[in-house]
Amino acid sequence: MARGAAPMSAADSAGLDARIVVQRHGFRLDAGVRATSGEVIAVMGPSGAGKSTLLGVLAGLTPLDDGHVRLSGRTLDAAGTHIAPSRRGIVLLGQDPRLFPHLTAHANVAFGLRVHGATKAEAATTAREWLRRVGLADMADRRPARLSGGQQQRVALARALATTPAVLLLDEPLTSLDAETSADVRALVHEQLVATRTTAIVATHDAVDAVSLATRLVVLEAGRVTQEGPVRQVLAAPATRFAAAVAGLNRVEVRLEGDGWRSGALTLARAVGDAPSALPPTGSRAAVFAPGAVSLAPLGSDGPHERPGREGEWIARVTRLEQTPAGVRVRTAEPDVAADIPADRAAALDLTPGTAVRLSVAPGAVRFV
Incomplete structure (x- = not known):
């Protein structure tokens, strides 16, 4: 991941390749991002560094000023091209699980599948299976108001992964959870990302997320990448004061x-x-x-x-x-x-x-x- 990096090789064409330039009210994000198929990358940086903006561009929610976003050789964003968020194969999961309050856990998961073309019967069956995988089979009939914060995030994760996205974007999804619940959900995320071989970009403030979920770590500061590499390598030799603070x-x-x-x-x-x-x-x-x-x-x-x-x-x-x-x-x-x-x-x-x-x-x- 770096500004001005060379194009992905044919062997990497199944992955994500982006150069993102966004100019907003005196702030400029100028960064490149790449992920091979099935790779998990952690993005860390101080508040205001541009992490959420980067994910917003990848998800199709924030327009590019320059650059491109390509996934598996398909152009999602470039000059004159913009693929709608619902047609990208990219799912964004943030701190707010954004569950429909009037639907049960099962219906929330099934809804995502129906939007992606599954029949009612297929969606019902797959939703039950995913609730079992995230440990909520016995809570399928509960609405979000009757679920804890950690349980709601499990439902949101099930809904996201049930649609088999090409890329899962995680924008600090554990920040609002207590330490014990965060550890449980983090372990679940790791387990499911490995099982499904889903490509993921994880924006986080927590070094534990980087260590437990990702193979590569990217440090983003003031809209630019200041360091990147294998997680252990970046934490062992931090290039900036922020990276050093992350590494303790x-x-x-x-x-x-x-x-x-x-x-x-x-x-x-x-x-x-x-x-x-x-x-x-x-x-x-x-x-x-x-x-x-x-x-x-x-x-x-x-x-x-x-x-x-x-x-x-x-x-x-x-x-x-x-x-x-x-x-x-x-x-x-x-x-x-x-x-x-x-x-x-x-x-x-x-x-x-x-x-x-x-x-x-x-x-x-x-x-x-």
Whole structure:
């Protein structure tokens, strides 16, 4: 997935190939997207990055300003061409399951099949089978008001997949669900995508969705793709601060100065292989390390006027505290680094925004990318 990528080969012609340009009120989305048949791609980015707009174009709900959308060699969007959403073979499932409130779960699933040409008997039989597959066979006669949020999303997923779409678009469908329900529905989505070999594009804020559902991850920021690749590769070597945050890592831009890499008060030793002749004197790169690898300690009697005692040690001020499942994440500035510590230690240190602290990270915990 990239701007200006080469056309898909004949072997990939059964997949999705798009170049999407949309200009709206000072925002420009300019991105390419490709998916081979049966591939699941996760798209992640901050709010306003263009994820929903991208899916809207693929679904035929948002017009293109430039570019094209092709599916299995068939042009869905291009100059002078626009195939209606109902004729694309692409289904969009969002946070709102959009079930018909006056229809039962069974009738909601059957409705989608009838729209796609199934007979009444065929639709009834297939709808029952899909409700069984999503674990709701005993709730077929219930209307949406009598179903939980997770159950409604299961019905919506059954309705979407029952029509055997060529591409399923998932626009943060788990955001409104609680953690336990999200995990259950996520597992169900994974199971059904694998079973049906449905091509899918998943727009999400949650790295768990990318890890559990997708093989490739695309990072979209300010309307452009900033990084893409296998999920593990992107999370291991994030190219931007947003990607690093998704991966749960610190990413600090550093510059080569003298014998080490520096950013603000932080100085790091050269990584193995950083020969002086191999790098320009003003070269730059990023240091990546986990918040759990950062040690935090109070200052001595000199307070913020203390000086760091060794490489990989620096003094910074706390900007904010965030709760984590295992304790507290302490955010600091200059450079922007997070440190994870137990909640009782955070309380003992009496940390508040503006507090100066001593931070350190072991050289072995740092990777340069």
